[in-house]
Amino acid sequence: MLAVETTLAAWSRTATGEQLDNGPSLDDLGGPAAVAAEATELAAGPLLGILANATARSLTTHLASTLTPITQALQHGLTHPHSPWTLAEALDTLCNHPGLLAAMDPKLLSRLLAHHAGSALTHQSGTPHLARPALAGLLHLAVTGHCNRHRLLLILTDLDATEPPDALEMLPVLLGTAHSHFGDPALLTVLHRLEQHPHLPEPVRTDACFELALAQIKHAAEADNGPQAQALLDHAALRLNHVIDHSEARPDALAWLTAIHTVLAFTPDRHHSLDDLIDRLHRATCHHQAWNARLGEIPWLTARGSSQAAWHRLAARIHTTAAHLTQPSWYDAARTLADVLDIYRAIHAVRAAGPAPGLHTLIHPVIVDAFAHNAGLLHHLRQALEHDFAHHPDAAALHLSVNDSISSFGHPETQAVPAHREQEADWAAYPQLHGLITRTHTHAPTPTDPLILDSLERSLVQRLQAARPHPADQFDRHLRSLYDQLRRHRDFVPPIDGYLAGLVEHFLKFLYLRFDAQPNLYADRTAYLGPCPPSQTTRYWPEAALQNDYHCDLIGAFPHGTIHRERPDRGGGRSDLEYEPRPGIRFPIETKRRIAPFTRAELHASYLAQTANYTATSLPFALLLVGDHSGHNRGYSDIDDRVWTTLHARSPTEIPRLIVIGVLPIGRAVPSRTR
DSSP states (O other), X not given: OOHHHHHHHHHHHHOOHHHHHHOOOTTTTTOHHHHHHHHHHHHTTTTHHHHHXXXXXXXXXXXXXXXXXXXXXXXXXXXXXXXXXXXXXXXXXXXXXXXXXXXXXXXXXXXXXXXXXXXXXXXXXXXXGGHHHHHHHHHHHHHTTSSOHHHHHHHHHTOOSOSOHHHHTTHHHHHHHHHHHHXXXXXXXXHHHHHHOTTSOHHHHHHHHHHHHHHHHHHHHTOSSHHHHHHHHHHHHHHHHHHHHHSSOOHHHXXXXXXXXXXXXXXXXOOSOHHHHHHHHHHHHHHHHHHHTTSOOOGGGHHHHHHHHHHHHHHHHHHHHHHHHTOSSOSSHHHHHHHHHHHHTHHHHTTOSSOOXXXXXXHHHHHHHHHHHOHHHXXXXXXXXXXXXXXXXXXXXXXXXXXXXXXXXXXXXXXXXXXXXXXXXXXXXXXXXXXXXXXXXXXSOOOOOHHHHHHHHHHHHHHHHHTSHHHHHHHHHHHHHHHXXXXXXXXXXXXXXXXXXXHHHHHHHHHHHHHHOOTTTTGGGGGGGSOOOTTSSSSSOOHHHHHHHHHHXXXXXXXXXXXXXXXXXXXXXXXXXXXXXXXXXXXXXXXXXXXXXXXXXXXXXXXXXXXXXXXXXXXXXXXXXEEEOSOOTTOOOOGGXXXXXXXEOSSTTSOOEEEEEEEEEOSOOOGGGOO
């Protein structure tokens, strides 16, 4: 036994559970010199993954030159892997640690993985099982921009179902994921070959069928019209039924199928009860989450999980809207109409990549008919157009559709749709949108509703951020880490978990965008990110500047009426912000400004008690957003160090309150002035 193996065995006997989860560092294995002396032998055996993880954990504590012999040994171990699972384990570590990946030369690694995959897919290969980990690693490199994606696509699109069956295991998942990222139609052709090949193992053919179903759902969201969208969803449902019938356990297929049925139940030719379907969707989603609770999430698959969550939110909103449309009158007309308009704009709910009129025309006839046949609802709509929704284009479009529907029954409407009041948009507040309109030289009418302009600008900025490979990968890993901490709390259970997970995801997105943003991102709204103007009487931005920006971002992202500000009677005072997706389910959000340097312990001592107090009669979860105005002339730490969770209990018998904390640098100098 090697000396490092002996040290590893001794360390594992005394390590805590958390240390075992994180794995040893090079110091735990005897130090870089001791590890370097045996690195070649370690990398050639089953400890390749542990060696890679220990090296990644030590990048910031040891000089790069000290680690060079170890990274060279890792390169040799990846070239001659002990087994497919050791290769997969090492590649997972590389993909989750950009620093180690950079030290290993991603271009050289991509050529090596392409060689492994090409060899494994031939019948002469003695290691067909290397195909899956090699291609999965290559896919990650392509998605994050560390290699040319065409190297990956050339291998995947060349598959013809005659490769060794062991080499094709799990490849349909990679094909489907690659298609969702790159949109190459040739990948679907390969999936068809795998699905229809009679001599392939049943699991491979079933996986191909499932991936084709997901592709059809995506195409339905981007369809040109309602009938085409419905046909695609019907075909996807048939494929998902086939997957469920031919697989021992596929809760993912059941969750997708139920979401599709819920959407189709909102069409004029409905055949199922929405209440029953929503109940089935809730149970299917919980089953799927429980099934995957102990499995590691693969970074390049997270986008598909977001897509599934979007469809589930769409189905839940449909249920809410259906209940509204059966009522002859509304108690809170403005809030309820906003819920209805969320579904009328269903095109946005599933985050389609491009124009998606298919879903819109598929479900909006139900809404139009409800208004056309119910005088009380039509009265609400007319009143809304005169007051709360006077300049709302979707409300005006809905009213126009209702008038057309009434006219087709022989009862023409004479009331005109209120004209939109034209006003010049302040393009300084919408730089991305203005740049897009200028580049495309469009002559189409430009919207003037500030809510619409804010939504469009935010969407463009988020797409721009998502196009940058490294931050997107970092965000996925960061979000998974927060979710892991939330899952450990006893009260993180359905339906609370879904609402809180969505709020935390938005919270982290807000922080990521503001960390990178310049102060003029949204004109005066985000000016607090930079230094105070000379005309201001104080050199510190007020707390309200950060609170206003986050409040605007929240109300643009969550259903109308679920975000509240300055809510009284909360813990003996007023909560700054509050997310209340359903009566009785509320999450307080406290905002603070700090002008003195601080540690985490000092921040906890200053703000946790007040934040936790707002949860005294509600769920034990809250958010704390701190604007760090302590001076950043020397720069500031990265976002991983500024977002975390902590537990706070005020008595031995109290359920610990879980607080998600984000610290945003504000009032910061331009990067060129940092020293």
